[in-house]
Amino acid sequence: MTALAGVRPLLRFMLRRDRVYLPVWVLGIVAVTYASLSAVRGLYDTPRAIAAYASTVAASPASIALAGPPFAMDQIGGILIYETSLTALLGVALMAVFTVVRHTRREEDAGRVELLGSTVVSPHAMITAAVLVASLASLLVGLGVAVSFLVEQQPLEQSLLYGASIAALGVVFTGVGAAAAQLMSHGRGAIGVSLGVLALAYGVRAIGDVGESRLSWLSPMGWSQQVGVYELDRWWPLGLSALFTGGMFVLTVVLESRRDLGSGVLTPRAGPAAAGPLLSGVVGLSWRLQRGALLGWVVGVVAMAALLGSFSESIEDMVAENPALSDVFAAGAAETLVDAYMAISLLLLGIGAAGFAVSSALRMRSEESSGRLEPVLATGVSRGRWFAGNLLVTLVGTVVLVVSGGLGLGLSYAVTSGLPAKAWELTRASLVYLPAVLLVAAVGVLLFGWVPRLVAVVWALVAFAFVVAWLGELLEIPARVADLSPFSHLPAVPTEAVTAGPLVLLSLVTLVALAGGWLGFHRRDVGAGA
């Protein structure tokens, strides 16, 4: 049996299994890149706009930490890359990790590899095929990005280099995912480790880029960005990516040879033999299941909010440097503009919180469809208590998340502007979003009560709210349609004054939806098949 026996049929099998999964990832990343590309290109179509961009956004340390080293900020190409590389890089890395783990560790978790292992397959065929699939997908993303740049009339060489740098990061994280899949004993752990490496790579290059130090060269993400498209146009940093990837593959093969099927190189720690006092009721269980996710969301939202808040500085600079703008707004112009910016930031954070609220509320459905609800409802727990206990955790988590978003934004603004009162002001303002956030979750609960198979439809509402908030004016969505998003009814705090009317109305609709969900849940069959 040769070392590669069985790779080809496995490859075909994986591609067939992924015939929807991979196109969604690849086209999704390329489409988002292309959409922002053409939007940005339309925005900066004059030398003046480009110059303003270079002196404000690209000069802000916060923005550099977020997006990467500013190269060629004096031309539109540099701005395009500066604006689009973050989503493309993170997207391709996530895709690679999820794909490789999905076909290796997760398959082992499900016990399907044993089945294949007993047929004629060489020992490393599975991981080889999975690596090929993920690498292929990464190359396709790179190609798609390159074509998008060509379509936007960018030169061939730069388009190809940029596409290659994106693909390179995907290939690197294919290697990281493959090695992590050998190290950890379960898919979740493998994904956790890989995302940890991604976060580290991101953080290291952020610090390096802001300080303009060599630290960026320690990060695989740094290699992809140091090609310096439009300014340095060098290919050789991608050689580092290739070397690193090669090392990861060698490590993968070595680790795989040393471990047993179904286990990892690292064995999981033993846990408690008995339940602690907190794990004793519906709320305790729900809290236990969600606390990790909530913590992750809070960290993410606070980081995002702090970043958004720190941009206030560059907005003030922009107004100060631009006499035309100052004239239009006269006195206090900067503050008005910053307030408008804060209103948009709060709105985005609110929609982010809706994402948490929905996923938290839909935990009820995943508990049910996984079959874990049945044994719980077969104890002294009534349907009503279970329902209420879960929603309590969702409610508390959502409030915590909304407040931490407002607090993060406010604190960061207060620090950059030297106005301590802003911290409190923005925290209070963020509470205005609570009724809309909870309403979206309540729609999910209503679906759960009556048509549990269709709960995922509520995500369309979250996406719709996002599109309306972010692109509503750009796409000229008519007001009647935009009003379907609960967020459209909120006053744009802190620019506009708070009025009780819409808040009360949204809260009432929320309560009605929850009551409807409660009713449906009490009348229907419960269980994995429902």
Next chain:
Amino acid sequence: MSAAISVSGLVKTFGTTVALDGLDLEVCTGEVHGFLGPNGSGKSTTIRILLGLLKADSGRVTLLDGDPWRQAADLHRRLAYVPGEVALWPNLTGGEVIDLLARLRGGIDTRRRAELLERFDLDPTKRTRSYSKGNRQKVALVAALASDVELYLLDEPTSGLDPIMEAAFQHSIGEMRARGRTVLLSSHILAEAEALSDRVSIIRAGRVVQSGTLRELRHLTRTTVVVETERPMDRIGDVPGVANIVHEDGRVAFDVDTDHLDDAMDYLTPLRITSLVSHPPTLEELFLREFGDRVVAAEEEAAR
């Protein structure tokens, strides 16, 4: 004796699938009741209705003198349930799950918990995501058996257990019976039900087709024998308990009541056996043999 479970005329449909088609079931207090039937016959559906998880289309259901749909939570404090497919929270350890389920039910006997963990050889410190199917089932079993309740509803609780654990399970059910607890044990393994049950009900296509004590159903536990001998077996039909004789190129296949198995062997041995295969009847075979006509008739009637 009063009834712990009493079901009559129970009907449940899922879309066009008729899962239960007028099911009657009576489980007396203090008995171990085997609930037998082939795959998809409606055992789990019945148990889920008994738990108030599914709503019956029609029929009458009484559980511990209550209505399981209306008084679910109150009744559930007095019973313990082991699902057929045990799904657990992957991040929790087995010990945590056992305690959690017991607490939700209203308390746990810690001495008994330790005893059962030992008996089922279960490591409570492992995360449930790393348990095998059998170990997940053990978690559910320990959680149920560690609670001192009146009624145990067990849905194929041993389908993932190895023979040693199966013995431990049978021992535990013996204890339950000695303490006067009621057990409804669903299974499609005839031998298990035979070893444990006071009475059994046999379900097929959503109806109970036979119900009674094992003595009453003794004729069901026939063994099928296919044998080849050097000398002819002309008089096999005279052996008591032998039926359904089929001659087939030198071999003979027949069924024999388990009580009379040694009579058959006494007759065959002097004829010099050259090959012999015997197996207890599968449930499907039983149904086809015992109720074939009735089932066909019932299905035709249902189709009309």
